[in-house]
Amino acid sequence: MSANPTRHSVNAVSANQPLTTDQLSDGLNAQQMQAFAHTDGAALVLAGAGSGKTTVLTRRIARLIADGVPPEKILVTTFTKRAAQEMGDRLVAMCGEDALAGIWIGTFHAHCLRILKREWAERFGKEGKFDLADEYWQKRVLRAIMGKSDDYARLPQPPFGQNIRFDPKSALLAISSAKNSGYTAENGETAIARLNPDWEPPAVQNAAKIWRCYESAKQKENDVTSKVPSRRLDFDDLLVEAFVLLRDDKAARERYQNQWDYLLVDETQDTSQIQWDFAVLLAKQHGNLFLVGDVGQSVYGFRGCDPRLTVMGFQKAFPLGDIIRLSSNYRSQGTVVTVANELIAHADLDDRYRLAMEATRVEGETPLLTQHVDGESEAAWVVEQLRERLNTEHLQFKDIAVLYRTNAYSRAIEDALIAMGIPYVITGGTGFYNRKEVKDLLAYLQLSVDPHSTAGDAAAKRVLNIASKRLGAPTRFLGAGFIRQVEESAEKLQCSFYEALRRGSYKTTQDVAVRDFREQIKEIHAAGDSAAVRLTAARNSGYDDYILAEEGEKEDDGEGSSRLENLDELVASSARFHSPDAMLTFVAGQIRKANESSRSLDAVNIMTIHRSKGLEWNAVFVIGFAMNLLPHHRCLRYVDGELLAESLEEERRLAYVAITRAKERFALSWPQYHNGKALGPSPFLNEMPTLASQVMTAITTPPPESPLSDEELYDDADDLD
Numbered sequence: 001m002s003a004n005p006t007r008h009s010v011n012a013v014s015a016n017q018p019l020t021t022d023q024l025s026d027g028l029n030a031q032q033m034q035a036f037a038h039t040d041g042a043a044l045v046l047a048g049a050g051s052g053k054t055t056v057l058t059r060r061i062a063r064l065i066a067d068g069v070p071p072e073k074i075l076v077t078t079f080t081k082r083a084a085q086e087m088g089d090r091l092v093a094m095c096g097e098d099a100l101a102g103i104w105i106g107t108f109h110a111h112c113l114r115i116l117k118r119e120w121a122e123r124f125g126k127e128g129k130f131d132l133a134d135e136y137w138q139k140r141v142l143r144a145i146m147g148k149s150d151d152y153a154r155l156p157q158p159p160f161g162q163n164i165r166f167d168p169k170s171a172l173l174a175i176s177s178a179k180n181s182g183y184t185a186e187n188g189e190t191a192i193a194r195l196n197p198d199w200e201p202p203a204v205q206n207a208a209k210i211w212r213c214y215e216s217a218k219q220k221e222n223d224v225t226s227k228v229p230s231r232r233l234d235f236d237d238l239l240v241e242a243f244v245l246l247r248d249d250k251a252a253r254e255r256y257q258n259q260w261d262y263l264l265v266d267e268t269q270d271t272s273q274i275q276w277d278f279a280v281l282l283a284k285q286h287g288n289l290f291l292v293g294d295v296g297q298s299v300y301g302f303r304g305c306d307p308r309l310t311v312m313g314f315q316k317a318f319p320l321g322d323i324i325r326l327s328s329n330y331r332s333q334g335t336v337v338t339v340a341n342e343l344i345a346h347a348d349l350d351d352r353y354r355l356a357m358e359a360t361r362v363e364g365e366t367p368l369l370t371q372h373v374d375g376e377s378e379a380a381w382v383v384e385q386l387r388e389r390l391n392t393e394h395l396q397f398k399d400i401a402v403l404y405r406t407n408a409y410s411r412a413i414e415d416a417l418i419a420m421g422i423p424y425v426i427t428g429g430t431g432f433y434n435r436k437e438v439k440d441l442l443a444y445l446q447l448s449v450d451p452h453s454t455a456g457d458a459a460a461k462r463v464l465n466i467a468s469k470r471l472g473a474p475t476r477f478l479g480a481g482f483i484r485q486v487e488e489s490a491e492k493l494q495c496s497f498y499e500a501l502r503r504g505s506y507k508t509t510q511d512v513a514v515r516d517f518r519e520q521i522k523e524i525h526a527a528g529d530s531a532a533v534r535l536t537a538a539r540n541s542g543y544d545d546y547i548l549a550e551e552g553e554k555e556d557d558g559e560g561s562s563r564l565e566n567l568d569e570l571v572a573s574s575a576r577f578h579s580p581d582a583m584l585t586f587v588a589g590q591i592r593k594a595n596e597s598s599r600s601l602d603a604v605n606i607m608t609i610h611r612s613k614g615l616e617w618n619a620v621f622v623i624g625f626a627m628n629l630l631p632h633h634r635c636l637r638y639v640d641g642e643l644l645a646e647s648l649e650e651e652r653r654l655a656y657v658a659i660t661r662a663k664e665r666f667a668l669s670w671p672q673y674h675n676g677k678a679l680g681p682s683p684f685l686n687e688m689p690t691l692a693s694q695v696m697t698a699i700t701t702p703p704p705e706s707p708l709s710d711e712e713l714y715d716d717a718d719d720l721d
């Protein structure tokens with residue numbers, strides 16, 4: 001849905017005056033009208049980006065209500081919680097709040113959670129209660145599953161103490177996508193081998209074993225994570241359990257099949273197998289399933305979503321269903337549509353579902369293509385452009401978005417926006433300097449510079465438990481009690497936390513951990529005088545291993561962002577500073593300024609391309625449009641040195657999503673060098689002749705020869721504590 005209120009929309013409902021069907025259909029074209037008016041039976045609306053799929057779906061809901069369908073008979077599924085909220089707001093504007101009472105609008109997960117809570121409470125009373133296994137819980141449990149039996153001797157074995165080395169995040173992702181594809185832990189090996197064709201047999205076997213143990217760790221009798229044990233359900237379990245409940249229990253199935261007469265699903269190309277099965281099951285009696293989607297925008301393959309199973313499986317499930325195609329693009333100016341059509345024409349899609357968009361708006365401006373020396377000059381250029389747009393076109397900050405493939409790439413643009421005092425918000429992510437691994441590494445740097453300060457106290461508390469990981473055994477968390485004890489002694493001795501730590505006397509295990517921690521800080525300090533050398537020393541002294549063993553390389557967003565990539569970015573960016581201290585002062589200033597600007601209501605939107613799905617802005621900057629960034633190197637596969645075209649598919653669709661967010665104009669930019677490596681432009685550029693023929697604005701400002709001084713980097717260092 002639009003991020004902006006300035007969209008084409010029917011007038012909002014005036015006091016207690018719901019819109020009539022005529023008003024709701026105002027301005028729709030003939031194809032949209034067909035979708036809007038469709039009532040009984042299954043329908044699949046297929047269309048390219050910006051053709052009004054979400055608009056039509058929303059208005060169709062309002063139309064059903066205007067026609068007398070009780071709202072509690074309608075179930076609407078959106079891809080995100082945010083989209084559900086926006087759709088709800090839009091419906092309130094069309095129908096009035098009262099007319100919507102009892103409607104279900106939410107994600108598949110939210111619907112399933114609601115059903116399970118209700119059903120299990122009814123059946124099992126207190127015994128039906130469960131807690132959610134969130135990411136934090138999952139990682140803790142995986143650590144105990146993969147740890148050595150000696151270290152977890154007090155826990156039931158199995159599932160714990162299996163002595164397996166495996167990236168926890170990769171294991172969780174593999175389990176999640178297998179569950180979403182309809183597999184269970186019993187056939188885990190087959191599932192994981194099929195879904196991860198690149199994995200060697202031992203990796204498959206280990207992942208399958210972890211999966212079996214993980215399932216058993218979620219049972220109440222094995223819940224060792226809380227004083228009041230409870231059964232745990234992860235997000236995928238919500239889908240699986242709700243589906244199994246309805247599949248196996250006739251009474252429950254009929255109750256829910258009868259509860260809703262109309263089911264609607266947005267972004268159906270990113271529906272997983274289990275979500276699809278759930279929707280089809282609910283629609284079985286009446287068949288009133290209304291789906292909208294675009295196969296060209298399927299970007300969650302790694303989560304087990306596949307348009308071939310869902311969008312393309314429609315005809316199999318509903319042979320009499322209608323397929324409605326919308327061909328006019330209303331969002332974007334003509335050139336954006338032309339370029340997007342060119343790009344998506346290269347996608348390997350079933351021709352029956354491919355549809356070029358026709359522009360309805362004027363041709364508009366030619367998109368900008370720029371190459372820059374590095375990410376820094378790219379970001380500076382984007383911010384300059386952005387300011388020009390604001391001045392000459394009277395846009396507001398919120399009309400502009402900056403999109404990138406993975407989170408690590410946000411660093412330069414955040415730095416540049418903060419430097420110019422431009423407020424920004426990150427949708428679905430955290431600011432670069434607030435990411436866990438970035439904060440951890442900066443804490444090591446702080447300790448190597450000055451452990452005896454307020455910042456040093458905070459840093460010591462932060463990394464104390466990470467340092468102990470070097471002992472080889474599972475992390476021996478010294479715990480909050482230990483930290484309090486050192487804090488008290490620091491107060492008594494009137495010294496820094498670090499000094500109090502040095503002077504204390506401890507139990508053997510604590511003592512080993514403390515000594516190791518201090519040793520590590522000394523090593524980092526001794527590594528050299530520059531921030532880059534010290535940060536690298538911290539990484540090599542066990543931090544990267546800790547991240548890989550405890551967190552997993554990938555970030556929690558599941559979009560391919562990587563914690564190690566954030567660290568690479570931090571180290572590369574540290575070359576700008578003439579001393580570690582200068583870097584710490586700069587970062588403290590950036591964090592403070594970013595916090596201040598986050599309160600602004602009018603802010604530039606920055607986010608990964610995944611997060612931008614369904615949204616639109618006047619001007620869109622796609623940064624890092626380079627080979628190995630988009631397409632991202634981790635997604636590329638090679639056979640005998642040859643790039644597998646197939647591995648470009650989902651990345652191309654991401655590029656398509658990014659470009660089609662633009663209403664008026666977009667710019668594609670890329671750095672020649674990124675973190676010391678030379679990059680060419682994205683290969684997708686050649687797939688868009690309208691762009692490729694355009695003379696490229698090459699911006700070749702050379703990078704500064706010597707690191708910048710404090711004054712150049714940060715002009716108000718004085719007001720920092």
Ligand code: ATP
Pocket residue numbers: 001002007008009027028029032047048049050051052053054055056294297330331613614615616
């Ligand atoms: P995406 O594939 O990105 O999710 P979509 O197909 O869901 O896009 P919408 O977000 O519904 O498209 O609509 C895109 C833009 O076009 C919105 O600003 C919407 O208000 C506008 N729009 C849709 N239909 C019409 C129409 N008939 N006349 C004018 N504007 C329209």
Ligand code: MG
Pocket residue numbers: 001053054055614
């Ligand atoms: Mg949409």
